[in-house]
Amino acid sequence: MFLAAALAGLAGPALAQQTADQCTALRDVVIDAAAVTSARVVAAADTLPAYCEVRATARPAVSIEVRLPMEAWNGKYYQSGCGGFCGVLGRADASGGWVNAMRPGLERGYATATSDSGHHALGVTDGGWALGNPHAERDWGWRSIGETHRVAQAMIGAFYGGASEQAIFQGCSTGGRMAHMAAQRYPEMFDGIISGAPALDYTGLVGTKMSWLIQANTAPDGSQVLGPDEAARIGEAVLAQCDAADGAEDGAIADPRACEVDYSALGLSNQQMDTLMKWREGPRNAAGDQLYPGGIPEGSEPFWWLWLTGNAEGGGKLVNAFAGDFGRYMAFDTDPGPAWTPMDFDFETDPARMSTSAGFYNSDNPDLTAFREAGGKMIVWHGWADAIVTPYKTVDWYEKASAAAGGEDALKENVALFMVPGLDHCGILPGPGGINAAALDPMTPLEAWLNDGTAPTSILAGQ
Template sequence: MKTHQHWLPVAVLAGLLASGCGGGGHNAPPFIIGGTAPPPVGTPPPATAAPLACDDTLKANFKPDANTSVVAVRSFKKGDPLLLSGSATSTTAMAANDVCMVKLNVGPGNAGPDGAPSTSPGIGIEIWLPSKTAWNSRVHALGGGGWQGGPAGSATAIASTAAADVAGKEGAVSSTTDTGHASLAGGSFAMNPDGTINQTLWTDFASRGIHEQAVKTKALATAYYGTAPKYSYWDGGSTGGRQGLNLAQNNPTDFDGIIANYPAINWSRFITGELYPQIVFQRDLGGVAPTKAQQDLVSNAAIAACDVVGGQHLGYVLDPASCAYDPTTDPTVLCPSDGGTNGTSACVTNAQATAINKVWYGMTGDGSVPAPATDNGWSEASSAVLLGSGIHRWYGQARGTSLYGAFFSVFGLNGLTSPNGAFPIASDQVALELQNPTIADPTFVNATGNGQSLWKQLSYAQLSNAYDRGVALQPQFGNINTDNPDLSAFKNRGGKMMTWHGLADELIMPQGSVNYYHSVVGKMGGLSNVQSFYRLYLVPGAGHGDPNGTSNPGAEIPFFTPTQFYDALTAWVEKGTPPDALTLQALSSTATKTRPICVYPKKIAYTSGNVDSATSYTCS
């Protein structure tokens, strides 16, 4: 997520390796449908007591409840380096305008031995407030990535310069949270020192942390400015997208508008499925993954087979649901020893081509894969029935996607098919499902034994069992899957929500978002009712927050301008203007290329004319 909702920042990318991804707080009552209705969206806020100052007096004067304490307060002037300790360098971010930073801790946390990843003093929240003359009366809170964690509650380090930018440039109050754990040791925080599941921190991570972030951000804004925010927005992708849906499901009065992009819903299901490609390589290819060059060769062949529009190659696949490319029957990618015509070092064997077909299809309980012409892995997406009860457990990456995640590999992160090993969140999650830390890689730390990469020994049946365990353990995991389709309370309070998901997402399969949307439609009385408050967009070629998720680095893919999606949401909430098809544009092209994205379930349809112009397409 760059510019808040569209790109994944480097800090979040690092968090995917080092740190990841309902309900009210421990001392807060759950939301009850009925009773006193919340005020309509945009109701003029009530007056409050005298505003607070951005200095140490705030520590004594801001006491929203017994569990909350102020950790640090710091005023930054325009141009100041955004640092709490140390010296500025050439890469240090600067304050865009005068802002006030406040850090909170919300207990009770989780007691335990010093240094244990599962030991926490509480939920850390970092809040950024624009100057009192610059505030636009909005809260614009940001979600996180991966396991999240980090220094939101630290008095010596800043967690989010993105939130500082929202306050300084946009004029909205912004915030972020560590979701209850500052540890950056991956999923280690979620396991107690005795190897059992840490239910307290799972709940803080899954739901309580973001609810406390919402409540305390609005409370501090009210106390600081002397008047309550008029509008409150949530803005997140990946884990932040899951968080947005969790807020709509479990705390529907927290936000007036929610952006929930490429959301990490169905957490245990899709993340267990993220380990499947590596299990395929272990079981079928002797533990040797195809090289990046081999993976790119096959993925680019899929693009070439499925990207033709108006007689021209786009360089990316417009509709992967209709692409059934099969490398096992393509001599141009197969090695001569396997009946092919490709004599380069990037050629693939039939076994490797079959393995890639398995990755595209997605996790099965026995390692089987149907012929792509019969089922390309998308047939169950547009159904209200959740995948996973049969042999097909979860979806795979779309054909044409960079399987190993070229965008992420630049930052030293393993994608799903990386020759360097497993995506770390996936191996951590499976270790937690099986309650065996040795399954994970050595970065997983626990007193009963650190990770030993024993995931490499798992059979297809054992990974399938871990999948089932993840579903069965949802109560202990804080209901992290966030897959409840009942959004009626959020709709009834006047909330609006928007989601976009890239069709070349390297990490979270877009079919999961499609499937969830269908389940909401099935639960809530049909498409028209749902689209009155919740709209989904599928973006061809886009990756996990990055404009180009494909294996073709030269693809020029129309994408969002920096605040385009957020502006559409605020117009819907504040002006009653429902978003329709949005026009995207290629950001790196010498000649501007535009393309519409449609409100799902409409699809982009080429009519005639220039294939690089949005006017040549309709939504139908």
Template structure:
């Protein structure tokens, strides 16, 4: 459906004005310092060999899904830093739909997401991607060490310069500008989308930002803190992976059907559950399912918010229901996810030997103090008034079983925007909508819920598309009340659809209608408003929300 709509938007007048091979030598730029440029034509299904450091750190090859002109630019971002970027221009037998779409980075950046470039260009968008200002794997922060310009590039500069340059490439190739510009990203890419809305409201007309790594400094603090909570394998505080399975089963027993009416392994709204971890404590029993009092405290601490020494909230708690995948990823086994530790060591302390076990309140303070120096990489500005005045539309979503970035943090950002702008939910609805995706892990990592809605290449198999909804809202004024996702059996499209579900925009809660209706049918669910939603941030009493 999305493909046919976007193709219909293309016209015969959108052919290239210059051949691809001649494009690079003819390009001129304003306010963009291009160090090098090349352009090459590729047919659908051909092989693109990735050169240089991008090949070493990220991908060695990629495969376009349409005929296209590939433009490769190296652009100066400061006297000592530069950005590697690519623009893919539908060409030949592939009509351009007249639009630009910017793609994301992940983790600490360093890589162009070529799968997303190929996916969105197959929808006839001219697409742009960049390496976030440095080449590395997504968890390698070594390029940030003693290199504040690289941190600023990661924060915002590489993304902004890339879209400015891409718009000029498009205009010169097609002899007309893009009619609309969009951005789609998740995780770090979600943060980049919010940063664009906050600081560069004219860059994109529509933004789809998922599982955003906003409040980036405190996210790094929060992730690193699990090491101090859970200890190591021989520590009395530690739980085995099997014990985390039992914790997950108890979470479902207390928070699934008793609260949302359906025993499906999905917590529709984990923020309203008052989980009692003490139910797993069994005194002196040797049963492996039993937790000691010390281990029960560990579980409670895992689900606690992060505060500074004055009692101010820094970051919300891990979502109930996310604990199983988090334990499988090693988050509770005496290690720290590389993104967090590498950012703190290389960017906050400028010390590659920093030991995460030394994490303290001083770390939290230092991260805050370096935020301005880092180009406000926190991306926590709640004033979106310039984006609203520019006519922009922002769709934000978050998986509520996300083990890597607390799902409630995006809800917290929505509340932050409402408070900063003094706006009601009806006023925010005009340009900014937030969707809680039940049972979805981190971005494309799956989960028990209906998590595929065309948001990235790895979630393209369902019949519903949030990208289509973003286009319709931006260009036709059709505002999306829900995002509808698909869940395939075992996350394998060849095994067929297990169910589909519409996820309501906040402050509405996806609610089962009951009366024996089949919960796998979309119409068995409705959206009910949370009347006191302004009070439903981290730390709120669940029974109030």
């Protein structure tokens, strides 16, 4: 697949150890429309080998980090996405997990890289950087993916003397959106792609659907209709009535589409029931047209505190933070600014007012022809208990991608979908039996698929 044109030859795996001087010399590498700002050796620690850490900026403002193994490079490249609105370089690697982190690649001898997606922010729910800044919106939407790859390949060439022979991209949530964007805009750049809980349609998800959830849960007096106490009661009823629908009482709902719940014994008020039904259904306009596929799945209730209702200590309720800054600064053709709130969203007119950003951000095009023709392989995974990025959208995309490919059997030659019962968004919080991101390993089956043609059958760790 694609190799940077400026780099000649292939670097073989398991090269001799690189020196500290070779690492620091990368500070002087000249790259078009980019500049190296630092290069240093980071000692081996925990499961990570010693590596050369390079920081660089691709114009106008994409901050990039590249990590190059000091020895035993496997000749390959691994790039990771970022979560939320990004803006914090290397945030995922600070957690010790693998989602949106360089860790899985570096542990296996890959040269790795990530970026802040083109802006600096105070946190991943901070969207103020986008106010009147279309260049930053473009970079967050798609351009930072290619720029990170370009700068990383220049560093690989300068450090090892040749280009990588294989490239993998991994991301979840916004990183999953980036994964699909990579397959669409850069179909020959990555041989393998891992996409988790992809926020494919940001204007539909964060603009329309999240505003719907917030409006539905806000009483006329401004109070919250459903809180953590109601979430607990609803979750207990759902589990009691739906757990065994798949033939096994294991604390997880295999497919919420098969779940029918009677809430009559819970003592919910009419207003609370109305909110719950709107959450389950998803956004509609006044004519009853579905504006986004599906709502909040049954079985996700244990995670509502983080995303939807908050908890007794005042934590969580991140949907409000994401929807607020997205609408103020990122969503509309003309930014309304800090006075806007999700309560201002108009389901009749506002979806059409996000057309420009939809072109920058959204990666839900089901046509993967170019990626498939290039021989690319993609693993897509999503938790059935995801309360913020609905799994129904991923299923909808997969069904449309199957149709575009000429049938599911044809799509399966390049794309494998895994829907995980009981799993929270990106596996952040532990679900039934402790299921979370640490229980998953999509990297091993992707490597087998790429290297010996064995199609994946599971992404559970150790299987």
